[in-house]
Amino acid sequence: MSHRENPRPGGRSARVQAAVHQSVRDILATMDRTDVTIPLIAQRANVTPSTIYRRWGDLQELLADVAAARLRPESEPPRIGSAREDLESWIEQYADEMASGVGRQMLRDVLSSTDGTSVEKCRCYMQQQLAVLIARAEKSGERFPDLEELMDHVISPIIYRILFDCPIGEDYVRELIAKVMQKFKG
Amino acid sequence: MSHRENPRPGGRSARVQAAVHQSVRDILATMDRTDVTIPLIAQRANVTPSTIYRRWGDLQELLADVAAARLRPESEPPRIGSAREDLESWIEQYADEMASGVGRQMLRDVLSSTDGTSVEKCRCYMQQQLAVLIARAEKSGERFPDLEELMDHVISPIIYRILFDCPIGEDYVRELIAKVMQKFKG
DNA sequence: GCACAAAAGCAAATAATTTGCGTTAGTTGG
């Protein structure tokens, strides 16, 4: 599937992809997840259903592709102050986004795809953002958890709770971060 | 949907459910996930497709239901020795099961269902097993992490890595447990 | 045993998916 990766910008393939993605987003915003069909998406995007079937295979793959695209961060984590403050701010925003109705749906769409491309993208995006935060901390000489530590003990619990419908308290995220940071003090 | 919950044992409804579940398991063992269809499942289970559509709605829901049923533990965590040893043994077995091809697929099936019933079951099963271990520790007076601690810092990282295709090293699980237990020593 | 309700079967109608083939748009080499 070479289409998915890097269709030449401006080409017909890219235009179709953009139209279909937009169509999916519009439709998902309007109607219930279970009523979405490929013919419907095709109609709104002004393409033939067979185009979508040929490019994406089935609805799950298409939704996963769209979700992965939406999960791509638009900017680096904002600079607030210390590395820890930047981390808290970014993670909280990330958790809120993922815990929202659409966020959860995107997560599930990404995970239910057979093909692993979207899941990988999703993970890479997140890791890149964390890497930026880690690099900043290193630059300013602050002690800071590494990528593994953050993934295992901050990101994982949050995502797990979202996926498995566990309640996430008001300052759950802050507490997770506090625990991870505390390891340097003991 | 009252069927899903507690069909009277021995009734027709229960027989159909068992036949369909078995059919799904057989088919999943044989062929690729993307080639599985409801008419196929129905045929092998000797029921009409409409029966399946009426009871489960669609393939995703059916697969989620079957997966949740398969994730139900058959027995309590085995007694090895100390509470910690019991925990290590059970978690390792749990992680292996989930990380296997079928385990991963079951997880994804459970998560991709729209209805939250299966996801809840899956979580409850796991929590019950952990609760048994916690109760044992309490009985024998050993210091032991609570449910939240185990979910957040042992189960979550494992499941996250499985879902997002991160490598899980040989003694990754043991290290997670070591970290969690260590908090009592500092 | 009889009446009732819940769930299954059957079959027709609808909708989605696949596929073969012709067409178009973008790319490349002269």
Place this chain on the structure above:
DNA sequence: CCAACTAACGCAAATTATTTGCTTTTGTGC
């Protein structure tokens, strides 16, 4: 700039899956 060339699209027919109305069966309670 023009002529092949190719990848991706459109179209439509064939196939397959899904929905639905109605009938029949099966298990339950009286």
